[in-house]
Amino acid sequence: MKYKNPCVTADLIIENNNNEILLILRGKEPFKGMYALPGGHLNYGLETVESAGVRELKEETGLISKIGDLEILGVYSNPNRDPRGHYVTVAYIVKKYSGILEAADDADDAVFFSIDNLPPLAFDHKNIIGDYKKWKIRK
Incomplete structure (x- = not known):
């Protein structure tokens, strides 16, 4: 039996000291011209989901983080x-980062x-940020 597999992506929540969330303006479809959390596809066979998150953060925003500075908020698979x-x-959740935005x-x-x-x-990024708000209250 052959299985179809879903694509895997990493999305990142970065909050600054002013209670602001970092969003990127999408330059490609789908949702070109809309805001989204930074993130993107896993390079199949070459990296972990965590390392994909760190790579996508740098590629899309110029910001640098390490795998150890990431905390899983949740998995979204609808x-x-x-x-x-x-x-x-x-x-x-990116707990620590550096660099120029x-x-x-x-x-x-x-x-x-x-x-x-x-x-x-x-996408469903409003839901992800909603879950982040709940996480902050519990923390």
Whole structure:
């Protein structure tokens, strides 16, 4: 029996000291021109989901983090969460980062927004940020 496998991605939540969440402006479809959490695809056979998260953070925002500075928020696997097909995302909280914020790769912009005043978001990122808010209350 041959199995179809979902694509695996990592998404990253970065909150600064001003209670703002980092979002990127998507430069590619789907959801081109909408804001989303930084993140992207795992390079199959070459990296872990954590290392994909660290790589995507640097590629899209110029910010640097380490695998040890990531904490898993949750796994998001609804088969309808992405119009391209079945995607499984591991969402990480970035606890420590450095570098100069600069949009690059497939991000047209990278901006911090107030966690209580976010623009419309791509994919199910509103739900992921909602889970992050709940996590902060429990912490």
